[in-house]
Amino acid sequence: MSIPTQLKYTKSHEWVKPEADGTVTIGVTHHAQELLGDMVFVELPQVGRKLAQKEECAVAESVKAAADVYSPISGEVTAVNSGLESEPEKINQDAYSAWLFKLKPANAAELDGLLDAAAYAELLENEDH
Amino acid sequence: MPFIPHTEADIAEMLASIGAKTIDELFDEIPKDLVSGQLTGVPPGLSEMEITRLMMERANKDGFYQNFIGAGAYEHHIPAAVWQITTRGEFYSSYTPYQAEASQGTLQLLYEYQTMMASLTGMDVSNASMYDGATALAEAALMAVRSHKTSRRILIPRTVHPVYRKVVRAIVSNQKIDVVELPFCMQSGQILPESLEDFYKEDFAALVIPQPNFFGVLEQVDALTDWAHSKNAFAIGVVNPTALALLTPPGEWGSKGADIAVGEGQPLGIPLSSGGPYFGFMACKNALIRQIPGRIIGRTHDLDNKPGFVLTLQAREQHIRRSKATSNICTNQGLMVTAATIYMSLVGPEGLRRIAAQSHANTVELVEQLEKIAGVKRTFNGPIFHEAALTLSKPVKAVLTQLKEKGILAGLDLQTYYPDIDNALLVCATETKTSSDLKNYAEQLKLSLG
Numbered sequence: 001m002s003i004p005t006q007l008k009y010t011k012s013h014e015w016v017k018p019e020a021d022g023t024v025t026i027g028v029t030h031h032a033q034e035l036l037g038d039m040v041f042v043e044l045p046q047v048g049r050k051l052a053q054k055e056e057c058a059v060a061e062s063v064k065a066a067a068d069v070y071s072p073i074s075g076e077v078t079a080v081n082s083g084l085e086s087e088p089e090k091i092n093q094d095a096y097s098a099w100l101f102k103l104k105p106a107n108a109a110e111l112d113g114l115l116d117a118a119a120y121a122e123l124l125e126n127e128d129h
Numbered sequence: 130m131p132f133i134p135h136t137e138a139d140i141a142e143m144l145a146s147i148g149a150k151t152i153d154e155l156f157d158e159i160p161k162d163l164v165s166g167q168l169t170g171v172p173p174g175l176s177e178m179e180i181t182r183l184m185m186e187r188a189n190k191d192g193f194y195q196n197f198i199g200a201g202a203y204e205h206h207i208p209a210a211v212w213q214i215t216t217r218g219e220f221y222s223s224y225t226p227y228q229a230e231a232s233q234g235t236l237q238l239l240y241e242y243q244t245m246m247a248s249l250t251g252m253d254v255s256n257a258s259m260y261d262g263a264t265a266l267a268e269a270a271l272m273a274v275r276s277h278k279t280s281r282r283i284l285i286p287r288t289v290h291p292v293y294r295k296v297v298r299a300i301v302s303n304q305k306i307d308v309v310e311l312p313f314c315m316q317s318g319q320i321l322p323e324s325l326e327d328f329y330k331e332d333f334a335a336l337v338i339p340q341p342n343f344f345g346v347l348e349q350v351d352a353l354t355d356w357a358h359s360k361n362a363f364a365i366g367v368v369n370p371t372a373l374a375l376l377t378p379p380g381e382w383g384s385k386g387a388d389i390a391v392g393e394g395q396p397l398g399i400p401l402s403s404g405g406p407y408f409g410f411m412a413c414k415n416a417l418i419r420q421i422p423g424r425i426i427g428r429t430h431d432l433d434n435k436p437g438f439v440l441t442l443q444a445r446e447q448h449i450r451r452s453k454a455t456s457n458i459c460t461n462q463g464l465m466v467t468a469a470t471i472y473m474s475l476v477g478p479e480g481l482r483r484i485a486a487q488s489h490a491n492t493v494e495l496v497e498q499l500e501k502i503a504g505v506k507r508t509f510n511g512p513i514f515h516e517a518a519l520t521l522s523k524p525v526k527a528v529l530t531q532l533k534e535k536g537i538l539a540g541l542d543l544q545t546y547y548p549d550i551d552n553a554l555l556v557c558a559t560e561t562k563t564s565s566d567l568k569n570y571a572e573q574l575k576l577s578l579g
Contacts, residue, residue: 040444041419043419046278046279061419062444064444065444065449065450066444066445066450066453068453
């Protein structure tokens with residue numbers, strides 16, 4: 001199971017990477033793409049949209065299901081990975097490089113409330129049983 | 130799949146194997162006070178002979194009139210083969226089966242229906258149908274709002290069918306969507322593209338463009354489509370499928386084409402039958418494919434490279450996405466679509482063109498004859514397809530009553546829906562009318578007004 005230690009995680013299977021410039025990069029985890037199967041489409045938020053924590057902001061659609069992606073923290077969308085619109089399979093190939101969008105956090109303290117790699121691994125462990 | 134009822138012996142055997150004495154016992158867990166007991170409003174059963182007689186008596190009450198009413202539902206000749214084939218056991222189910230891929234025949238028919246509708250509307254994709262034209266328009270409005278993302282306003286001109294406007298309001302108004310009505314030109318009976326700028330105050334998600342409009346008048350669809358696109362909004366065409374055999378399809382309106390096309394499918398082989406069941410059609414451009422509601426059938430290959438049909442793009446439907454589904458209208462009008470597909474196959478593109486051309490010619494001829502009568506003039510001067518509004522020198526209601534006594538349903542009193550249009554009658558003469566029918570109508574109207 002691939003869970004990079006430098007990232008933060010949510011219970012709804014998003015990963016969060018704090019960047020040096022103060023923004024955060026967000027994607028879905030390896031486990032999430034495994035559950036969904038072959039990705040066929042990704043619907044991304046509009047740049048400039050202000051998101052609340054846990055707000056629905058993107059849709060990851062596979063052959064099996066269309067799953068909502070929730071914003072791990074509140075903030076404003078500064079960039080989206082529009083390349084995924086034509087190549088959604090990149091999420092299956094490498095979930096941690098195929099980011100969905102970047103946020104400028106409204107409250108950086110919310111990052112502390114996210115799961116670390118160990119806690120996320122434990123969550124998955126419990127989910128499997 | 131045949132329907133095989135259980136015999137008394139089957140029922141007794143099944144009850145015995147689960148240890149229940151009666152079928153009612155299976156419902157014991159429902160609290161006694163919730164059980165309704167007798168259904169007092171439902172009469173006791175009738176025999177086949179009794180019900181046939183009752184229905185014949187009721188059917189006779191409809192009478193045998195020459196029908197010149199259109200207004201959204203159109204009387205066309207339906208080749209006898211259409212319903213003969215539609216009611217074969219293999220087709221005679223109004224429902225897409227839940228084990229959809231097990232029913233390849235049904236899926237192939239729906240696929241062919243979609244192909245025909247996409248071609249007729251000039252669009253990339255069609256779904257497997259909707260309830261009716263009005264709900265299809267409401268779904269198109271929702272689709273436009275979902276895709277537009279920044280505006281929740283829909284512009285609907287008053288030349289759109291009044292019942293459609295009412296249904297759209299009923300369906301979308303609880304979803305915080307503004308429906309803004311646009312006026313029309315009282316001379317031409319059209320939306321004036323140059324007047325739209327006056328109504329443009331803030332962004333909107335879509336402009337609805339009827340073709341032909343409720344008055345039978347052709348709208349300036351190219352200019353209207355381009356105007357909507359110039360405001361970053363979608364263009365939704367509400368079209369008559371028969372008319373599309375002659376007119377430019379919505380997919381080719383303006384410089385980029387309309388984005389969504391919807392309409393009432395009834396003219397394609399469905400009898401008027403007192404207002405239903407009918408079916409709605411809906412087609413769109415590829416860019417909106419993930420927002421189109423309902424079922425879409427796709428053609429694919431299996432592991433052995435054999436062609437087959439499947440439900441496709443269903444990840445956003447309610448059986449998968451539940452409350453977050455694109456739409457909770459996921460029933461298509463399977464039986465009506467079967468009839469429409471067979472109708473289109475039988476008449477073919479050339480046949481449909483001839484039906485449309487004859488309907489247009491009959492209406493034009495009727496209008497010409499009626500205009501010669503003192504006290505009759507055209508209400509609007511815009512070009513028409515197969516329906517026209519006529520202003521009479523007398524109240525329409527009285528004229529309709531008099532003509533009905535002569536066996537003619539002369540049209541629709543426009544005042545029913547447009548209190549601001551006085552003494553106007555909406556008439557339609559499809560290919561089902563002969564020259565002598567038109568002459569007879571003109572003679573009777575002359576007598577009535579004289």
